[in-house]
Amino acid sequence: MKSRLLSFLIILFLINGLCFVGCTKEAKKAAAAQEVTVYAYDSFTADWGPGPLVCEGFEKATGIKVNMISVGDGAQVLSRALLEKNAPQADVLIGIDNQLADKALAAGITAAYKPAGADKLEAATIYNNSWDLVPYDWSNFSMIFDSDWDVPAPASLSDLTNPVYEKKIILMDPRTSTPGLGFVMWTLAEFGMDGLADFWTALKPNILTMAPGWDAGYGLFTSGEAPLVISYTTSAAYHVYDGIPDRYVALEFAEGHPMQAEYAALVKGAKNESAAKTFIDYLVSDEAQGFLPETQWMYPSNTNTVMPECYATTPVPQKTIVLTSDQTALLDQAVATVLEVLSK
16 A cells, blocks of 8 residues: 555656756746847947847837847957857847848848837838848948148048048958948048059058947047047037037038948847837837937838937938949958058
């Protein structure tokens, strides 16, 4: 009798144990499904960037927790995703731009997703008329000039090679920074591969530094280290907002200005695909896009967004440069050429 009772108790214990383990796994799985992991760049995740507002608004609206991780600049977001391609750790990528888009799509790290509210998004920012990437903001690259310096404002890329700007230009590393890559793209569009090395050879003495990312480079600029920095036309709106409308000027160059569109991407094989899609829906919603003008200092892709008064005087380039697919295919070669020139 005791033997039968003991056997019964052991079986009951094992069943309960298996139920507990199974229930624990299910509970952990359910909890994980209520969290979305997002890779983004430094200026997006910074306290003064849109990241904290977006995370707070999303969590309040959906109850889903956001684990937002800064991985450097936009190019580093892509690099991290490529390294993790076979075992994705992120559900959403923020910061791949139109310069990096082909590389991201060729690697097969993203999954197509057309978000709720897609009809509100600026048509010019939709990449190749597809939803492999979802646009959330855009602007035009521009040189920003500090007019407090006793040097003339340049009027073209060629002017930047003038000896008057010796050690007076701050650029960003094209391997890690999308504005850095944007400047290389700009020079490629203007001078072609045949003239690229000559231009950068002439420009080299005028470069104060190649910062690792926009955040570091623009910080040096506003600290007064140099009168010129690569950034965006919309950076001028920030300085109007900050109460110094006349000092920092977004220069318009005769040859035109490249446009940068930035994208959010659903990671292929994302652990929490449903939460990731919900996050992207929110990122392009009227509410979240309203956070961008005075934190991201770019134009939101959602055309319903009411722009603050500080953008009223932001220059709109008369000519926008759009690289052909053949030119985009040369970007890696162009970057290698630039780095070779700078290393000599």
